[in-house]
Amino acid sequence: MEINLISDTVTKPSAEMLQAMFNANVGDDVFKQDPTVNEFERIVADLFGMEAALFFPTGTMANQTAIKLNTKPGDQIICDKWTHIHLYESGGASSNSGVNFNLLDGDRGMITAQMVKDGINNPEFYHTPFTKMVAIENTTNKGGGACYDIEELKKIKQVCVENNLIFHLDGARLWNALVAKKQHPKQFGELFDTISVCFSKGLGCPIGSVLVADAKTIKEAIRVRKIFGGNMRQSGYLAAAGIYALQNNIKRLEEDHIRAKELGKKLEQCSWIKIVEPIETNIVVFSAIDGIADEIVIEKLKQKSISISLLGKGKLRIVTHLDYKQVMHTYVLETLEKMVF
16 A cells, blocks of 8 residues: 655546546637636636636646736745745746745745735835735645635735735645635635636646636736647546536545644654644644654655655655545554654
8 A cells, every 4th residue: 555645736536537527528728619628717717706717737837827917027026935936836937927036034934914015125216126916825835734814815915905016826725725714715816816726736636727817817818828838628628627626625625634633643742753833734744853864754654655755954744635545544643653763
């Protein structure tokens, strides 16, 4: 029994999802003639209470499109220093859009309205970049699946309104935040100008993210997606997986959260653990005590057929997901309890 806890992207479509994909009614989406894609985009836009949506092959492409649409070369984006668009998108913001970042030192990947306000450059002082966008990530990846407080997001939105800034949400794991905080997508649709949401993580789809915004932005996004090479043809087969996921896989995210918290509790009881960071959703970030190398922990678990990942700088990561079943969970808990160094 191989147990992969490296990421929630390792899941495979269930038999039911595959059947939904197999039965999809498809066409050529480049001509906007794929009925399943059109329906999928309509469903997601309605879910957030926004005017339109566009299906992308990846979350990175959706984020990069939002940046490209809302900035000019030389502009600056305010975000946390751990934000995905800064750390894990291969420098795309600078390469694709010629922008730079004002990286804020937030708490577990989360920034505050006051930090944003303090980080805005004076638009009359032409020696500094023109601040144009604020981007946040919810849940935070490197912050261990932490969820923003909706009231703080409202305050950040107000700062954006007062300073004419675009507010973008990288919602790669927004579904987890919605379940954990018992929130509704419309609460986020009311706050953000653009939102990207991923379907290939917690919701178990093989591919895909969706960008939601107003109709004008999405119309322009179609051209940018083309420039980035993101046009797909009979992508209704993939959109069908997204529709199935929305209908069947959101509520069950709570199972992933429960198991993640149980893993965290077990780790806290282990003598070789230095710290387990707060757990809100499906990501567990922890550190071993001084003298135990991260690579040794990873190797010991690998010998027990359990794969986890290194987050960097003495941090290890476990991510629970759709394919991590209870029998696996029981085995991992027992393995952690028995591990000695």
